[in-house]
Amino acid sequence: MSRSDRASSVLHAKIVYYGPEQSGKTAMLQSLHRRLDPDGNVRLYSVDSGDERTLFFDLLSVQELELGPYRVRTRLFSTPGREGYQAVRRCVLAHADAIVFVADAQEHRLDDNRASLLDLERNLDANGIDATRIPLVIAANKSDLDSALSGEHLRAVLLERECPVIETCAPQGQGVVDVFTKALRKMLGIAAVRTNDESAKAALLPSKDLLRHLLQPGEPGRATPDEIARRRIVISVPPPEPAMQVGSDCLRCDELAAGAVMAQTRLADLYDEIEASNRQLEGRNRELLAVNRVSRSILSAMDTDNLLVVLLDVVTRHLQASHASFVIFDSSTRDGLRTHVQGFGKDPLLELPVEGARAFFDLIRNSDAPVPFNERDNVPLFKQLRRIDGRIHRAICAAVKTRGRPTGWLAVYQFAHEPPLDTHSLLLLSSLSGLASLGLEKISLLDEVQRFNQRLEEEVRSRTSDLEMANAKIRALNRGLESRVGERTRELASANRALREAQAEALHATRLRAMGGLAGHFAHEINNPVASLVSNLTFMSETLDRLRTRVAVTGPEAAEALHALDEFEQVLEESTASAGRVARIIDGLKRFGDEEKPSKNVSLNAAVADTVTLLEDRLQACAELELRLGDIPELGGDGLEVHHLVLALVTNAVESMERAGQRGVLRVATYASGGKVTLVVEDTGVGIDEELQRKLFEPFSSTKEGEPGAGLGLHAAHQAVQRRGGRIGVRSRPGEGAAFTVVLPVAAAAREERDPVEASS
Numbered sequence: 001m002s003r004s005d006r007a008s009s010v011l012h013a014k015i016v017y018y019g020p021e022q023s024g025k026t027a028m029l030q031s032l033h034r035r036l037d038p039d040g041n042v043r044l045y046s047v048d049s050g051d052e053r054t055l056f057f058d059l060l061s062v063q064e065l066e067l068g069p070y071r072v073r074t075r076l077f078s079t080p081g082r083e084g085y086q087a088v089r090r091c092v093l094a095h096a097d098a099i100v101f102v103a104d105a106q107e108h109r110l111d112d113n114r115a116s117l118l119d120l121e122r123n124l125d126a127n128g129i130d131a132t133r134i135p136l137v138i139a140a141n142k143s144d145l146d147s148a149l150s151g152e153h154l155r156a157v158l159l160e161r162e163c164p165v166i167e168t169c170a171p172q173g174q175g176v177v178d179v180f181t182k183a184l185r186k187m188l189g190i191a192a193v194r195t196n197d198e199s200a201k202a203a204l205l206p207s208k209d210l211l212r213h214l215l216q217p218g219e220p221g222r223a224t225p226d227e228i229a230r231r232r233i234v235i236s237v238p239p240p241e242p243a244m245q246v247g248s249d250c251l252r253c254d255e256l257a258a259g260a261v262m263a264q265t266r267l268a269d270l271y272d273e274i275e276a277s278n279r280q281l282e283g284r285n286r287e288l289l290a291v292n293r294v295s296r297s298i299l300s301a302m303d304t305d306n307l308l309v310v311l312l313d314v315v316t317r318h319l320q321a322s323h324a325s326f327v328i329f330d331s332s333t334r335d336g337l338r339t340h341v342q343g344f345g346k347d348p349l350l351e352l353p354v355e356g357a358r359a360f361f362d363l364i365r366n367s368d369a370p371v372p373f374n375e376r377d378n379v380p381l382f383k384q385l386r387r388i389d390g391r392i393h394r395a396i397c398a399a400v401k402t403r404g405r406p407t408g409w410l411a412v413y414q415f416a417h418e419p420p421l422d423t424h425s426l427l428l429l430s431s432l433s434g435l436a437s438l439g440l441e442k443i444s445l446l447d448e449v450q451r452f453n454q455r456l457e458e459e460v461r462s463r464t465s466d467l468e469m470a471n472a473k474i475r476a477l478n479r480g481l482e483s484r485v486g487e488r489t490r491e492l493a494s495a496n497r498a499l500r501e502a503q504a505e506a507l508h509a510t511r512l513r514a515m516g517g518l519a520g521h522f523a524h525e526i527n528n529p530v531a532s533l534v535s536n537l538t539f540m541s542e543t544l545d546r547l548r549t550r551v552a553v554t555g556p557e558a559a560e561a562l563h564a565l566d567e568f569e570q571v572l573e574e575s576t577a578s579a580g581r582v583a584r585i586i587d588g589l590k591r592f593g594d595e596e597k598p599s600k601n602v603s604l605n606a607a608v609a610d611t612v613t614l615l616e617d618r619l620q621a622c623a624e625l626e627l628r629l630g631d632i633p634e635l636g637g638d639g640l641e642v643h644h645l646v647l648a649l650v651t652n653a654v655e656s657m658e659r660a661g662q663r664g665v666l667r668v669a670t671y672a673s674g675g676k677v678t679l680v681v682e683d684t685g686v687g688i689d690e691e692l693q694r695k696l697f698e699p700f701s702s703t704k705e706g707e708p709g710a711g712l713g714l715h716a717a718h719q720a721v722q723r724r725g726g727r728i729g730v731r732s733r734p735g736e737g738a739a740f741t742v743v744l745p746v747a748a749a750a751r752e753e754r755d756p757v758e759a760s761s
Contacts, residue, residue: 011191013074015183016093018120019102020112021081024141027170028102029060029078032180035173036062059265074184081116090123098135098187099124100179103158105140105148105167113158135186136163139179143167307439308340311410311432316342319425321412325349328400328408328440338408348388349397349411356384364399364406370429371397391415396426398433402441410436500699537576544569602639604670604677604744605629607646612668614647615654622657623666623683630671633746637724645720648713649681649740656685656738664737675746676726682739688732696730717742 017025026046033044045059062074077096079089101120103113124131138158140151149157151165164182168175308326315324323343327350330338341347352360360381363371373382374394385392393416400408410433414420421429608629612619619625635642650668657664664684671678688696697718721728725745732738 011070011072013072013097013184013187014095015074015076015098015100015180015187016096017076017078017100017102018089018093018116019079019081019139019141020104020109020116023081023102023104023109023113023116024168024170025078025081025102028100028139028141028168028176028179029076031170031173031176032076033060035177036060072188076180086119086123089119090126093120093123093129094127096124096127096129096134098137098183100137100139100183102139102141102170103154105143105151105154106145107147107149110149110157113154117158132161135183135190137179137183137186138163138165139175140165140167141170144169144172144174305338305340307436308338311436311439312340312342315410315412315429315432318428319412319421321414322418323413323415325411325413326408326436327411329406343413344389347411348385348392348413349409351388352381352384356381360397361406364397364409367399369398370426370433371399373397389413393418394420396421396429398429400433400436400440402437402444407437407440409433534576537572541569541572541576544572601634601636602642603634604632604642604646604679607639607643608650608668608670608679610643611646611650615650618654618658619666622654622660623664626665626667628667628669630669632670632672632677635677635724635744635746641720641723645717645742646679648717649679649742652714652740653681653683653685653738656683656687658685660685672746677744677746679742679744680739681742682737684737687734687736688730688738689734693730693732697728 017028019025029044060076062076065072065074077092079085079092099120101117103109103116121131124134138151138155140149140154142148143151151167155163155165164186166175166179166182168179170176308328312324312326315321321342325339325341325344325347327347328338329336337350339347339350349357349360363378363381371378372394373385373396375382382395385395392413395411395413397409397411399406400410410429412421412429608627612625612627650666653666657666666684667680667682669680669682697714699715718728721742721744726743728740728742730738730740
């Protein structure tokens with residue numbers, strides 16, 4: 001098998017449909033899909049070129065087949081037959097367990113069939129698979145056409161070795177199921193030979209009838225075309241251009257397509273696992289509903305017959321058992337039995353001979369789990385049941401016990417066409433028998449309850465006063481509990497606030513990274529055009545000098561032309577200055593976007609210069625700039641974080657002065673003292689009132705209500721300063737501006753670079 005999960009006894013089988021182009025592989029899987037799954041429980045994945053020709057692959061997952069201790073999960077793949085998809089075919093053939101070669105039976109397609117067979121052998125060899133040992137079935141497709149060869153003639157022409165050949169007509173569904181079951185039986189037969197466990201060998205050699213259980217009842221095609229289309233997932237991809245069918249481009253596309261096949265196959269695996277889990281959850285939900293219904297019946301049951309009717313209805317409905325019975329020993333009836341039967345006139349177990357009945361009672365007395373009767377388990381009793389009713393193919397019996405003694409049984413009988421119960425069904429059967437025991441015990445106790453009822457009433461009256469006292473204690477406890485709940489509520493509110501702050505910080509960091517990435521990308525994209533512009537301006541300036549020299553020698557009449565050249569030179573100088581400013585902005589954007597490789601240390605003065613360059617237009621419009629940048633050492637750590645810190649403080653100052661409505665002054669100063677670096681950003685803006693100062697560095701604390709991200713900049717700056725072991729403070733009054741002071745420690749590495757002698761001392 002392609003994969004096996006021994007822990008869960010699951011065998012994963014892979015059957016690949018191979019053949020030349022337009023031989024009918026996709027049509028065969030579609031027809032098989034309609035017959036295997038008329039209710040739409042599984043999906044057919046197709047990747048084609050829009051003309052129903054397979055471009056990459058088709059994938060069909062077949063419902064699980066339970067064979068003894070094993071569960072077999074089978075997946076069917078088809079391969080593209082056209083040229084240029086060699087890597088896709090090789091990828092799909094990896095770990096194949098069986099091959100269905102879909103041959104075009106028309107006589108003029110013999111050469112195409114031979115070429116496809118040779119290609120199959122090469123790709124099997126590339127995957128390390130012996131082409132002479134892997135199970136092979138030939139589907140002679142299009143056998144309904146007049147020019148079609150017979151299946152045996154086609155096999156004799158194509159192959160020297162013997163292998164099954166089946167004539168098919170894919171659109172009508174003729175032979176498609178026989179091809180699939182033949183390939184599956186051959187594959188499981190090989191798996192049985194490789195299995196050492198004798199019981200497993202027997203299980204892996206399924207009968208033809210068991211394989212037919214894969215087919216749903218009803219005629220093929222009973223689903224409407226809309227339903228068929230809804231459960232088929234088709235990914236249409238335009239076919240490659242003819243120019244791409246040769247050379248390295250085709251090879252590259254083929255390799256990419258093979259990777260896409262692997263990715264899509266994995267997605268299909270995950271989707272199937274999710275659907276299987278959903279089906280299991282739905283099954284468990286139905287079982288819980290059944291148990292809940294029985295439990296409610298037990299709570300309200302006052303009569304044994306009513307309880308047995310409900311239990312039998314749940315068994316037949318949720319286990320889909322058309323033949324079942326409930327038998328309870330009851331001395332109050334004439335024959336000492338209460339019997340409820342579904343599908344029989346009488347429970348076959350009641351007709352066992354004396355010796356068989358004793359053996360049966362011994363089995364249910366000593367077993368706490370459902371007891372099976374079939375060709376492998378409890379064979380003598382099973383043969384006796386078969387003699388009583390020859391339709392019985394297998395039976396399951398769960399004992400109903402009261403206080404450890406058998407008081408009856410719950411039996412489910414299955415005929416040959418019915419699939420065996422799975423593990424979950426057996427567990428549900430065991431649970432229902434246990435609930436039946438509880439219900440019967442509850443009914444038997446009702447009489448005792450009635451006898452003790454009067455005594456209990458007296459006892460209740462005597463304990464009423466005790467209950468009142470207990471209620472008083474409970475009320476006191478409730479008051480204490482309410483106090484603890486209030487305290488816990490406050491703790492939760494505090495934790496929620498901390499969580500909100502963490503989320504805000506993460507949101508701001510994400511936005512800064514996104515803005516930085518966008519800035520770096522913008523700077524990278526615009527850098528080359530700016531460089532070209534500077535180069536062109538330089539060339540024009542040099543050319544202008546040469547032109548002025550030539551014009552000057554022409555004589556006095558060139559004075560007016562020289563005056564025009566002077567104006568042109570002034571325009572060039574202004575353009576060159578503007579281009580230089582753009583280049584400086586680009587350099588700043590690169591550093592803000594972390595486009596350049598981060599150095600070991602970062603300059604706070606450089607961060608200030610970059611920020612001023614970025615905000616130059618806004619600064620010129622609202623304030624005079626005063627820079628007092630001292631000779632300070634570099635800082636260690638994340639340089640992008642330092643840039644964002646400076647940007648947040650300067651932007652806050654600019655916005656404050658813009659809201660003031662009059663031109664102000666922005667002062668930015670840096671200096672170093674005592675192994676620390678200080679940054680001061682002071683503005684003459686609107687200022688900050690005392691109440692806002694107390695919560696200034698909290699997230700979402702801002703005077704700009706309603707703006708996205710308002711109140712996150714200063715919070716992020718505060719967090720960055722704390723991460724570096726520094727401190728940040730603010731001094732402000734309303735209408736008098738604000739001054740922010742940041743003190744940061746200098747990294748050891750930066751101090752050593754600046755003063756090695758001082759660092760060594």
